Amino acid sequence: MAGPNWKLEWADWCPGCGNFGLLNAEQRAIQELGEDPKKIIMVSGIGCSGKIPHFMRIPVSGVHTLHGRSLAYAQGIKLANPELEVIVNVGDGDGLGIGAAHFVNAGRRNPDITVIIHDNGVYALTKGQASPTLRRGDKPKSLPVPNISDNANPIALALASGYTFVARGYAYDVNGLKELIKAAIKHKGLAVIDVLQPCPTYNDVYTKEFYDKRIYNLSSEKDWDPIVKSPEEEGEKMSKALQKSLEWGTRIPIGIFYQNELVPIYEERILQQAPSYKDNYPAKAKIEKDGKLITSVDDILKEKKI
Numbered sequence: 001m002a003g004p005n006w007k008l009e010w011a012d013w014c015p016g017c018g019n020f021g022l023l024n025a026e027q028r029a030i031q032e033l034g035e036d037p038k039k040i041i042m043v044s045g046i047g048c049s050g051k052i053p054h055f056m057r058i059p060v061s062g063v064h065t066l067h068g069r070s071l072a073y074a075q076g077i078k079l080a081n082p083e084l085e086v087i088v089n090v091g092d093g094d095g096l097g098i099g100a101a102h103f104v105n106a107g108r109r110n111p112d113i114t115v116i117i118h119d120n121g122v123y124a125l126t127k128g129q130a131s132p133t134l135r136r137g138d139k140p141k142s143l144p145v146p147n148i149s150d151n152a153n154p155i156a157l158a159l160a161s162g163y164t165f166v167a168r169g170y171a172y173d174v175n176g177l178k179e180l181i182k183a184a185i186k187h188k189g190l191a192v193i194d195v196l197q198p199c200p201t202y203n204d205v206y207t208k209e210f211y212d213k214r215i216y217n218l219s220s221e222k223d224w225d226p227i228v229k230s231p232e233e234e235g236e237k238m239s240k241a242l243q244k245s246l247e248w249g250t251r252i253p254i255g256i257f258y259q260n261e262l263v264p265i266y267e268e269r270i271l272q273q274a275p276s277y278k279d280n281y282p283a284k285a286k287i288e289k290d291g292k293l294i295t296s297v298d299d300i301l302k303e304k305k306i
Helices: 019-033 048-055 070-080 092-098 100-109 154-161 174-186 208-212 231-245 266-273 297-304
Strands: 040-044 061-064 085-091 114-119 165-170 191-196 215-217 252-259
Touching (some): 019 048, 019 085, 019 114, 019 174, 040 048, 040 070, 048 061, 070 085, 070 092, 070 100, 070 266, 085 092, 092 114, 092 154, 114 174, 154 231, 165 174, 231 252
Parallel strands (some): 040 061, 114 191, 165 191
16 A cells, blocks of 8 residues: 655745654654554644644644643643544744743653654744753854853753653654654653754754764663663663763764653553543543533534535
8 A cells, every 4th residue: 555645735844944854754653653643633832843733744633732832732632532642742942941831740740642842942933042952152143142041951851850751863863763753652651752953044053964973872872771670770760861861062862761661641540540531531521502412523514514
């Protein structure tokens, strides 16, 4: 059977934008996993990353939400229908600036969803202001003076917040990123991938040439094993992952930093307190008015038919 047509009919990303690699990696990951598109919800916030659901060539459902609020929407969708596969795309400014509180508190709950950060160090949609991941002293061409704020570290922040799958990818390594996304979707728990996504228009510091000279994969490290297999290993694996999260300079690691499926997911925690949740989650609830279902699209269309 022929595969999907990956060619974009239209996109307004700049030529060379790392988002093209992200889009391709996500589509191919979904295809190779054999996921039912009807059960996939792609959630995004505001920014260049927010357009991902619009450009998907797979017939998944998309929810383009408010700036910084995509994780709140995503958690609500997952709780309303835990049978759905929820994938969230956020920019570094969107997810770690105005959305930082949602990012941290999602980690405390460990819902079974996947978060993908488009990390380019700038607010590209609004012409290149410094985002939370831009380092102090950096001066991309849109800034009149070097950035005076310290940067947020997405890997360290995710680890400290309780994310149970923490990884970093590179937008120009589409095959490697695809494999990371597949692993994140299959992971039982809250997964995040911080994707280094060069912005060729507004960030002339962290370019493809910059990353190509420095990136290496953690899997190439001797004895690197990020998977927690017993509670006794949690502290040691977390400590090693945090140590690696600080590595940035002549060498920049990508790959899986930490993975722990021993932590109960949020849906399981709810089930412990509300045993009927599995059979009566909100998406199954009948919403009626005057004894008539008002959530049946078929009935509504039939009623409106002329």
